[in-house]
Amino acid sequence: MKLANIFLILIYVYNIVSVLILIFVKRSDTRVIFAWLIVFLFLPYIGFIFYFLIGSKYKMRVMSKKYGMSEIEEKHNKALDKQIYDISADKIKFKEIETEKFRDLIILNSKNAMSYFTQNNNVELLISAQENFSHIFEDIKNATKSVEVLYYIFRAKDNVGKEFISLLIDKANQGVKVTLIYDGIGSLHTHMRDFKGLKKAGGHVYRFLPSIVRSVLLVNYRLHRKLVIVDGKIAYTGGINVGDEYFGLKKINKPWRDTTIRLTGDSVLSLQTRFWTDLVFLQNQNFRKKKKAKFMVDEKVLNSFYSPIEEGNLGVQILSSGPSSRNDTIKDAYVKMITSAKKYLYIQTPYFVPDKTILESLRLAAACGVDVRIMLPGIPDKKPIYAITLLNVAKLLNDGVKVYLHSGFLHAKTIVIDDQVSTVGTANIDIRSFSLNYETNAFIYNNEFAIKCRDIFLDDIKDCTIFNAEIYSKRGLWKKVYESIWRFIAPIA
Incomplete structure (x- = not known):
């Protein structure tokens, strides 16, 4: 038998194996299974390649375990386990009586998403990019310790991107610890050289995913989060990225309507922990040797899980999900x-x-x-x-x-x-x-x-x-x- 024929047979066998795994092992949504079966049917010799690149989430779970930072999660989970017990045993008093009706939702989020429930928060609703960045830039100007930024889309060449980077450079020059993460696929036209001034000022910039090879192999997975955390006390999240289109400045999708929130109180620590975990995931991949990044976590900050901040009275849970999560x-x-x-x-x-x-x-x-x-x-x-x-x-x-x-x-x-x-x-x-x-x-x-x-x-x-x-x-x-x-x-x- 010719080598080419053997090769084609092996590829076809791999396709069959991929189909069997998809049906009997992954137990995915039936619509997802059906869509992949169509791919395998019409692309019988290369369908499994597409499935490997954009279908299987197993590789992301392996990477998260390999490059994650278990120390952060262990400290977080220790406090969480106690809280789940206290909520289930009716030992926690809700600040709003009506919240009692949603105790089951809180417990679900705690167990399913490892989400800590906090009640000492203020949350401000922001419904435009103008309002959002006005608050963010003002808070960054007043930062004294740290500014942590994570965006799916960061258009460094747009007006708002330039202003954002300029402000971060100023803070880095003042000795404030500045860290920025952006998604390589979402920010396709943004490059590391766009942050040259920030890095020169002492800021740290990371791209998801840092390796070009991994970016190709994991092209279907996006870091779609939007986070800004100032001094570990103020946090923002929501739908708005860094780009002029969010101001309604591009005719193709004008006007633009969006929503973000500004949080203060205990919930900020949950977002801080989320940022740290994502940061360590990227830091560890920058090391070619089998050597994990040395990332120091302030024990006093983590201990604040046990010491509530008297900031406000809103109950908040921060939920995170991704391809490495056990559940959706x-x-x-x-x-x-x-x-x-x-x-x-x-x-x-x-x-x-x-x-x-x-x-x-x-x-x-x-x-x-x-x-x-x-x-x-x-x-x-x-x-x-x-x-x-x-x-x-x-x-x-x-x-x-x-x-x-x-x-x-x-x-x-x-x-x-x-x-x-x-x-x-x-x-x-x-x-x-x-x-x-x-x-x-x-x-x-x-x-x-x-x-x-x-x-x-x-x-x-x-x-x-x-x-x-x-x-x-x-x-x-x-x-x-x-x-x-x-x-x-x-x-x-």
């Missing part, structure tokens, strides 16, 4: 929020490509009389995903779910229920955010803050048009074909 933690929390809603459920998301669990949860919530409303962009940035988004929400219209299309590009990722619980963060309602991206969301248990989220949603409706079954039925034949094609690809896109 943020998705699970979303499902629990949906099923917990009794009066209303308001959702803002730029992309809506959920799995069957979320679709059924929304359908059942509406069937139970819950006022379910979903707000989406009226101007898409990714037409294939937008087509699938409209297809998915169209399935819910006959169940009583109300859908609104914003006049511009809506990039906010928020959910609020019953004037009691809300979440603001980086995760979209799609399979990519739930399973493939590294995300961070804040879950806030507070009546006053939830009402603010509710009122902003209702105010945003003024800039929306209603999307209904009649409008959707008028789409042309080409759009129907287009949707059908992308419907199969969406679960792995």
Whole structure:
């Protein structure tokens, strides 16, 4: 037998093995399995290569274990285990009586996402890039110890990027410890040389993933978090990245509507720990030898888990998820929020490509009389995903779910229920955010803050048009074909 034939047979066997693993070992969502089976069917000799590059999450779990920093997580988990016991045993008194109704959600997030529940927080809602960066830049100017920045998109050549870097250089020159992380795929046109001045001033800059080879092999995984932490006391997270488009300065998706939050109090330490863990993951990969990065963690800071900061009275949990997570933690929390809603459920998301669990949860919530409303962009940035988004929400219209299309590009990722619980963060309602991206969301248990989220949603409706079954039925034949094609690809896109 010729060598070429043997090679083709081996490749085909690898394809069969990949299919068997996908079906019997991975136990993935059936839509994901079906999408990959189509890939293997039409690309029988190279399908397994695509699966290795963008389908399997096993390699990310191995890397997280190899390059992680167990010391940070062990100290965090020790405090968390005690808190889970205290909450389950009814030993923790909630500052708001209504929070008691969501004890099961808090316990779920604690166990599922290893998320510490704190009650001494203030959270400020910011609904534009102008408002967001005005606060961030002011806080950075007042920084005395450290500034830690992590963005999926950091456009260093845009006006806001230049201003951001200039400010970080000033702080680094003042002796403030400055650390910046950006995602290499999200910030495709940003390069290390753009931060030359910052590094010269003593700042530290890291790219996810640092190795070009790993960036190719792990191209499907994105560090989609957005974090700014100042002096370990103030933190920001939400949907806004560093780029001029977030100010509505680019015609293609103007106007731009987004949401972030500014946090102070105990919850900042959870975000600080998240940043440290991501930082160590990248630091360790920079060492060619089998030598882990020497990353010192201040014991006094970690001990503050046991010593609450008297900052405010809002309950907050910080949830993180990613391809190395055991469960789709943020998705699970979303499902629990949906099923917990009794009066209303308001959702803002730029992309809506959920799995069957979320679709059924929304359908059942509406069937139970819950006022379910979903707000989406009226101007898409990714037409294939937008087509699938409209297809998915169209399935819910006959169940009583109300859908609104914003006049511009809506990039906010928020959910609020019953004037009691809300979440603001980086995760979209799609399979990519739930399973493939590294995300961070804040879950806030507070009546006053939830009402603010509710009122902003209702105010945003003024800039929306209603999307209904009649409008959707008028789409042309080409759009129907287009949707059908992308419907199969969406679960792995």
